[in-house]
Amino acid sequence: MRLEHNLIYIKDVVLGDVNKVEDGVLTVDVEGLKAAVMTDDKVKDVKVDLAKPGERTRIVPVKDVIEPRFRVGRTNGFPGVTTKYEQAGDGVVNILKGAAIVTIGDMVGFQEGVIDMWGEGALWTPFSKTFNIVVDITPIDGLDPHQHEVVVRLAGLRASTFVGLAAENAAIDETKVYEIGTMAEEEAKYPDLPKVLYVQMNIAQGLLHDTFFYGVDLKEIIPTWFHPFEELDNAVISGNCVAACDKITTYQHQNNALTYDLYEQHGKTINFIGNIFSPELTTLDGKFRNCDYCAKLCHQLGANGVIVSEEGYGNPDSDLVMICSRLEKRGIKTALVTDECSGWDGTSQPLTDTAPEAVAVVSSGNVSKVIDLEPADKVLGNIKSAQTLAGGWDGCVAEDGSLKVELNAVIGATSEIGYHNASVKLY
Amino acid sequence: MVFVEGTFRDVLIKVRDMVHTGYELISHPLFASSRMMFSPYRTVVLGSKRDVSPQIECQIIEDSIISYDKLTARRNPQPEHNGDYAKVDLSLYEATLEEISMLRSSHTV
Amino acid sequence: MVKEIERYGIPIVHMATITTISQSVGANRIVPTVAIPYPTGNPNLPLEDEYKLRYSLVERAVNALATEVDGPTQFEG
């Protein structure tokens, strides 16, 4: 497979009446964007705002983040979801690099997910560095949370595709070519390099807790081997609304950091032989089956090493250590990426579900770390949600209006696919 | 069906007592996200009672209680969200039932 | 408690159902038991059989005390 990412670097964004990029400045056709979102008759209203790095702007509650793109010469959108199914991973994509669609929609009152564009909050989310086109979607009355989630999920995808039209004829700043042949071809090229797989665990549990591959609900599959480029070409989307700090947003699927970094080593130090989804189910039997199956697939494909990334906190911790010990017992070396809960003061035992085999673990941060969010000049979304973010303990709202929140509430803060640079150090 | 009058933690304790006395632990006691740990409601599916509880089930419920305590140590309840938490818990419970039926019953007539 | 007692040079055998916990508390001699509410019993058995079960577990534990080990060791039936 050969995938080309044509990058168009975005240095600023303005609202206007046409989609275009000139000298790195992205203009968004506001009315066109609204119309694209409103094509669903379940959308009652849509508001569009901008949030730029450094501005004292807070976005809350964030539903999803999506990268605006144009798929050249192919169906333009998300195969199997917003367009007809089409094989992804082979072809050319023009990308508005540095821009992001951020959707807002509160399906349930306790929803978290904050992006601060400045100050301490900005340090803890990767999406404070992107030029964000914030799309606030209000559905018609009477929808249950299921329907509401679907409406906002799809609206965000359509919005990203609409804005992505600006990439169709924009000047390309850089082209990145990704190419991996069949197993046999790569093996012949790199007979001495260790074979490495990437196991991506995904929350697949129901309302507000889903992930889709070509539109297929991951709850309904057993672990599947897929080509890393499919994910980099819009085949995977997020249906997750909780787990703000450690869910994988659609943007992070489109730009899976582990896939990028593994590809970087392909042909040099490793032979990167693909990705596997391992859905995180709710029942123990389901977990046993998927963890076993996942380890079996890795073994069958002849992997020497595997990186496993988690999504979420709580019951997925069980899957993570089960997959790890099953792989290690088969003689396959692992490195895990997970976040931890070591308490406010960092003195709690970080991992609860432990296995002696989990010897190589990257910690993507402590979900209970408390950070201070200064008062914002502008809140995009729902001010009440901003209060919900904190509100969980005594003294979390200071007199000057600043909030104390746990990293839990911050989008992408402790990304378990390693999309952020948080870590934990022992003192 | 056992209704526990109390908190999420009380449910976990009840589940622990039942698992330790042999009831099969069918669904994982925790949710998959840190935010849902603050839910006042939790539905856990248990099976029939056996003579011996497998170690893995005991381990999972014990670990779940520790995880729960760590994450919720400093939190106060936010009753204004109870209705929404109940909705999500119910919906995830329904998904679990579907998962169970896919796992077990699809081949029974 | 296990480690501290063993530090006095007294061999100690940990009889527990969750043996991963035995290992994590540093027990060197471990006998896996029946169930948490009745580690050395089983109310579902007739009394006589239950006693036989208990006796065999205790015998195994006592024999473990007389067995040389060089690290955490499980004494299975």
Next chain:
Amino acid sequence: MTKKVLFYLNQFFGGIGGEDKADYEPSFQTELVGPPTGIMPKAGDVESVGLIICGDNFFGQNEDETKAFIAKVIDETQPDIFVAGPAFNAGRYGFACAGACKVAHEAGVTCVSGMYEENPGLEHCQSFAWVAQTANAAAQMRKALPIMANLISKLAAGEEVTPEADKYFAQGRRECILVDELGSTRAVKMLLARLNDEPFETELPMPSFDVVEPAAPILDLSKATIALATSGGIVPNGNPDRLQSASAQQWNKYDISEYDQLKGDFYTVHGGFDPVYCNETADRVLPLDALRDMQKQGKIGKVYDFFYATTGTGTAVANARKFGEEIGKELKEAGVDGVLLTST
């Protein structure tokens, strides 16, 4: 900005005298003597506000009084950093240093000390003080002082320290920080190191439990005294000592020399499991009947006259350790040869 340092020494290092002066009452002086004079020149941008000297026995026997004295001096001198010791492997001194640091810590003062890894004072201050790793004897003073001075210097300047580079006992506090590399890059590097058999460092160490050498096996069971112990909360009917049902703060022992089984006379107060089965027959949790039979059959010498009980659920690690030490001491003194410990 220059940071202010207050020192704490015992009677010996403070130049008052040896064991005969161990009940020396705490005193405060601005003039430095002993180890602080070796620390100060290398401790960076700091100035001394003085020195507290206290006899080790006096501290142990008058802890509250001594702590009040230290608190008063801290209040008067307003130090930024409190430096106690080094205590090497001196138990009473280490304990005093830990206690003194606790006072300073509670007053918001940064604490530095120095101890040998087996000093019993270490566990009482390791989590909040910066305790330099020293040898076990004062002969190694020359090596210990630069480590402490380096810690003081860096802490005073607000610089980063790490347990490995700065040779202190890790506090066990995991601080969430931002680093240069993405998590994904770190993970790939870690896997590559593993595949190439190169050294790597996990960011999330598995809980490290210190291990104890297995005790030697019993050579002749037929002459051995075997004791029973349980964390299953077994007590005589009525729970005369009021053992708690969870998070026990105590252990109890009960005379079973007259009993062949526990059934009928003992029950459980443990709150973590369904007690019905145990309360029918407590031997299901603590198998006295079977062990007594082994005694009667001559397979073991005898069942020790007492059994020990506590409740396991939620008992803090520190308590469990203390209980173990106390029970182990008794068993050792009683000449017990082996122990069966049951857990629920």
